[in-house]
Amino acid sequence: MNNSQPEFSASSVADFYTGRTIFVTGGTGFMGKVLLEKLVRSLPCIDTIYILLRPKKGLSVEERVKKLVSSLPFTLNNIDPSHLEKIKPIRGDITKNDFDMSEEDKNKLIEEVSIVFHLAAAIRMDLNLKDAIMANTKSTMQLYNFCMKIKKLISVVHLSTAYCNVEISEMEEKVYPLNLDPYKIIDMVEWMDPKSLAAVEQSLIHPHPNTYTFTKRLAEMIADDMGNKLPIVITRPSIVLPSVFEPAPGWVDSFYGPIGLMVAAGKGVLRTTLLDPDMSPQIIPVDIAINGLIISGYRRATYPFTKTPVYNVTQGDRYQVTWGEVFDYYRNLVSEYPFKKMLWYPAGQPTKNYYLNQIYMLLFQFIPAYIVDFLLILFMQKPFLVMIQNRIYTASNLLQYFTIKKWKFSNGKALEMVNQLSEADKKVFYTDIDVDVKKYMYNTFFGVRKFCVKEDLSNMGYYKFQFKALYFLDVVTKILFLYGFIKFLIFIYQTMNF
Structure with a gap:
């Protein structure tokens, strides 16, 4: 970025978006x-x-839009129904060639659209390479090729991730080169057979821990390359968590990433996880991240760039809280406000020792799971716990790369972008703000309960009784286990002496 260039135009963010058609x-x-x-x-x-x-699921795109805007989070703030009617569907599939759009819909976009937000991605970290390339990399190439036809285009916001350059411990706001051609990788995965592709996957994606970060990096390289022809801006949020303010404090709609682990730990299903308790997580509330995207779209169209701009939409050192403090705080909240349905008393403890974590997982998760499922089978009930533990094990393995390694993300350009906004725009599209971390975690806990777990606090007296009963059962079980272990050692000792 050339800092000698003029600042934003006088018009506000709201003025800029007035009358625009967005895709x-x-x-x-x-x-x-x-x-x-x-x-x-x-x-x-x-x-x-x-x-x-x-x-x-049997719904047309029109029916899906109607269902979308009549459910959360669109029903949280009494939005004028006429404004919701502005959201209209374009039938298509991000993984298909040319998105499988009709000629009529293509012409609508070509003639009307001026701003594009590209958020579509397959966020599963365990996808095979071909599926991840198709969903994250080829789709980006196809979209930007199509954008070349849009007549009024002034801004394209590309959503990347702060973890797309995993080997860079201190990541600046720029695109880092990779000794691979993303266009050739797309061609390769399309013609190579699955068996051969699987054989070279790990060596191809190195140093990336999974296909998600690898394919997002390739997509970012394409965005940077095509930024010479299109008004693209690359935005990189860190770990996106529930909202701090909007559309409601603690809003979240799925058990992804750390949210799923938090719930599993609170319900007593997760007893251990691999993370560094002394490390501060790089997190950002979803509403702050989205505000950053909206401002970036405005910035890209109103500021003269000589190359594709990159913004690390992160909070830097604002959240001075460690993973260990997060776990302790949520453990205390669960003790005060237990979940309705709990499998066991939540007494797990994170560790940064890989082997210790594996031992804990075997002793306190998998062995009890097999015992419970065996008893369920004996009583003609459907087993379920081993399946759940396998899912947790997979999720934990995928996340542990990000919970034991430390990164630093420079965000000076993003802060500069925000600082040049008017005071009115800063209030509406807040990004550079101080957050009360404990209050945020409190709201996140209850947001997850309300929006994902679907549990209220109406019968908390019973939940606390159940919690105490599980604590008593946990203590008794540990005593019996210790007693049995001692008896076993005594038996071994006597046998050896005999």
Whole structure:
């Protein structure tokens, strides 16, 4: 960025978006929903918002949009129904060639759209390489090739991730080169057979721990390359967690990543996890991340860039809290406000020792799971616990790379972008703010309970009684286990002496 260039134009963010037609991919995802809700609520003068959708579960794209805007989070803030009607579907599939869009829909986008938000991605970290490339990398290439046809295009917001350059411990706001050609990788995975592709996957994606970060990095390289022809801006949030303020404190809609582990630990299913208790997680509330995307779209169209701008939409050192403090705080909340349905007393403890974590997982998760499932089979009931533990094991393994390694993300350009906003815009599209971390964790805990677990606090007296009973059962079980272990040692000792 050339800092000698003039600052923002005099018009506000709201003025900039007035009368614009926007195209959004990934509008039904967690971040996509928050983006759509924020756009129609805080920027009501937008003309139209087209979202790419495919028919699903017997519902047409029109029916899906109607269902989307009549459910959370769109019902949290009494949005004017006429504003919700601005969200309109474009039938298509991000993984298909040319998105499988009709000629009529293509022409709509070409003639009307001026701003694109590309949020669509497959966020599963265990996808095979071909599926991840198709969903995250090829789709990006196809979208930006299509954007070349859009007549009024002034801004394209590319959603990346702060973890797309995993080998860089201190990541600046720039695109880092990789000794691979993303276009050739796309060609390769399309013609190579699955067996051969699986054989070279690990060596190909190195140093990335999974196909998600690898394919997002390739997508970022394409965005940077095509940024010479298109007004693209690359945005990189860190770990996106529930909202701090909007659309409601603690809003979240799925058990992804750390949220799933938090719930599993609170219900007594997760007894151990691999993380560094002394490390501070790089997190960002979803509403702050979305505000950063909206501002980035404005910035890209109103500021003269000589190359594709990159913004690390992160909170830097604002959240001075460690993983250990997070676990302790949530453990105390669970003790005060237990969940309705709990498997066992939540007494797990994180560790940064890989082998100790594996031993704990075997002793306190898998062995009890097999015992419980065996008893269920004996009583003609359907076993379930081993399946749950396998899922938790997979999720933990995928996340542990990010919970024991430390990164630092520079965000000076992102802060500069925000500082040049008007005071009114800073209030509506807040990003550079101080957050009360304990209050945020408190709201997150109850947000997860309300929006994901679907549990209220109406019968907390019974929940606490159940919690105490599980504590008593946990203590008795440990005593019996210790007694049995001592008896076993005595038996071994006597046998050896005999």
